[in-house]
Amino acid sequence: MNVEFSPELEAFRAEVAEFFATAPTPAIREAGRKTTSVFAPFKECMEWHNILYQKGWAAPHWPVEHGGTGWSTEQRFIFAEEYRKADLPPLLPQSLGMVGPLLIDIGTEEQKAKYLPGILKGEDFWAQGYSEPNSGSDLASLQCRAVADGDDYIINGSKIWTTYAHHANRMFMLVRTNSEGKKQQGITFLLLDRMDYPGMEVRPIYGLDGSPEQCEVFFEDVRVPQSGRVGEENDGWTVAKHLLKHERGGSAASPTLTRYVERARAAASETPSPFGGVLADDPVFQCDMGELEADIASLSHLEKLAISGHPIAKDPAFPSLNKTINSELTQRASVLMTKVSGVSGLARQLEALRVGSNVEPQGSEFDLISMPLYLNSRATTIYAGSNEVQRDLIARSLAAS
Numbered sequence: 127m128n129v130e131f132s133p134e135l136e137a138f139r140a141e142v143a144e145f146f147a148t149a150p151t152p153a154i155r156e157a158g159r160k161t162t163s164v165f166a167p168f169k170e171c172m173e174w175h176n177i178l179y180q181k182g183w184a185a186p187h188w189p190v191e192h193g194g195t196g197w198s199t200e201q202r203f204i205f206a207e208e209y210r211k212a213d214l215p216p217l218l219p220q221s222l223g224m225v226g227p228l229l230i231d232i233g234t235e236e237q238k239a240k241y242l243p244g245i246l247k248g249e250d251f252w253a254q255g256y257s258e259p260n261s262g263s264d265l266a267s268l269q270c271r272a273v274a275d276g277d278d279y280i281i282n283g284s285k286i287w288t289t290y291a292h293h294a295n296r297m298f299m300l301v302r303t304n305s306e307g308k309k310q311q312g313i314t315f316l317l318l319d320r321m322d323y324p325g326m327e328v329r330p331i332y333g334l335d336g337s338p339e340q341c342e343v344f345f346e347d348v349r350v351p352q353s354g355r356v357g358e359e360n361d362g363w364t365v366a367k368h369l370l371k372h373e374r375g376g377s378a379a380s381p382t383l384t385r386y387v388e389r390a391r392a393a394a395s396e397t398p399s400p401f402g403g404v405l406a407d408d409p410v411f412q413c414d415m416g417e418l419e420a421d422i423a424s425l426s427h428l429e430k431l432a433i434s435g436h437p438i439a440k441d442p443a444f445p446s447l448n449k450t451i452n453s454e455l456t457q458r459a460s461v462l463m464t465k466v467s468g469v470s471g472l473a474r475q476l477e478a479l480r481v482g483s484n485v486e487p488q489g490s491e492f493d494l495i496s497m498p499l500y501l502n503s504r505a506t507t508i509y510a511g512s513n514e515v516q517r518d519l520i521a522r523s524l525a526a527s
């Protein structure tokens with residue numbers, strides 16, 4: 127792939143940069159700078175989603191007929207690079223990156239017409255109801271039960287770690303519809319039109335970084351229409367696995383990682399080193415930084431192969447490989463950031479971290495975000511399937527090839 131861009135592509139880059147310099151509100155910019163997770167602050171993130179939609183740029187990875195941009199691989203990568211350079215909040219993955227592409231691939235025409243416009247515009251936000259208290263890595267053991275009753279299902283059970291369920295107005299979920307035979311064969315995939323059905327309760331969980339990002343969701347005799355089923359009853363495992371491919375392999379993480387490194391280097395150039403001079407000139411720091419940058423460059427190449435539809439990205443192990451590498455690099459980048467902040471990053475400053483807060487942070491904005499980002503990124507090797515499980519999938523795929 128060319129790393130030199132043509133004048134047309136450089137003109138495209140300038141157009142994107144110009145839009146990013148002018149379109150976001152100050153609150154959206156602040157939300158972007160204060161994002162310490164893969165999930166940006168909800169309100170500003172959805173406002174930004176809608177602005178991108180008005181511009182026609184909300185879903186570059188979608189087919190044009192469903193609202194995608196039709197951009198080339200290079201354009202999509204330039205867009206992602208400029209996006210991160212501008213420190214804008216990343217759009218939430220569950221809707222545009224998971225259930226949207228799933229419905230495009232295998233939803234009925236009615237489901238596409240009903241749900242895709244709301245996803246594209248950012249009017250709807252979908253929570254992902256897969257995991258349960260005793261079913262995470264062994265997802266197929268899930269027990270949240272749905273029983274058919276007329277045109278409806280009646281759901282009983284619970285989900286956990288459901289990210290942003292307290293903000294969501296819709297949810298896609300896996301339920302058990304049959305307990306006979308292999309556990310994978312009794313699962314059904316459902317789309318829920320509301321989060322406030324009678325009998326449904328959402329309880330936020332507070333994470334290590336002090337923010338309520340994940341939730342528990344409880345179902346007691348919750349009646350939902352059967353028309354929200356994707357695929358056949360008891361064939362939801364196939365649907366669930368299809369969605370996981372988008373979840374694990376669908377995004378470009380390297381521009382975000384590059385931005386973390388740039389921010390760390392900028393902060394290090396103003397941080398005194400205990401050995402004299404500034405930290406950015408310290409050989410050990412430079413070595414850590416260089417290794418990380420080299421690995422991010424490798425990931426970037428891998429992501430470009432995926433975006434361009436290269437055959438390697440069609441390998442069943444590819445989403446697992448991509449997920450494993452980008453999650454571990456995110457953790458390494460966050461460690462480097464905390465090394466730059468040192469003790470200045472230790473203060474717990476939840477109020478200053480809130481978008482719109484008038485509380486001045488102690489230390490710099492970099493110090494404000496580095497520790498929450500470090501704490502939050504402990505989860506990157508757990509969510510979307512833990513990295514131990516991903517390595518197992520990669521090994522099985524290699525053994526089978």
Ligand SMILES: Cc1cc2nc3c(=O)[nH]c(=O)nc-3n(C[C@H](O)[C@H](O)[C@H](O)COP(=O)(O)OP(=O)(O)OC[C@H]3O[C@@H](n4cnc5c(N)ncnc54)[C@H](O)[C@@H]3O)c2cc1C
Binds near residue numbers: 256260261263508512
């Ligand atoms: C921040 C965050 C956000 C999340 N968001 C969502 C969401 O929106 N929706 C949703 O449905 N779920 C979500 N999850 C849940 C996530 O998918 C699960 O946490 C994950 O699949 C691991 O399951 P578990 O937590 O039950 O851990 P367990 O499955 O109990 O695993 C515990 C440990 O054992 C290891 N282990 C388990 N099985 C094996 C094996 N076969 N081989 C080797 N090692 C193994 C694991 O790697 C892990 O280290 C989220 C989780 C986190 C942390």
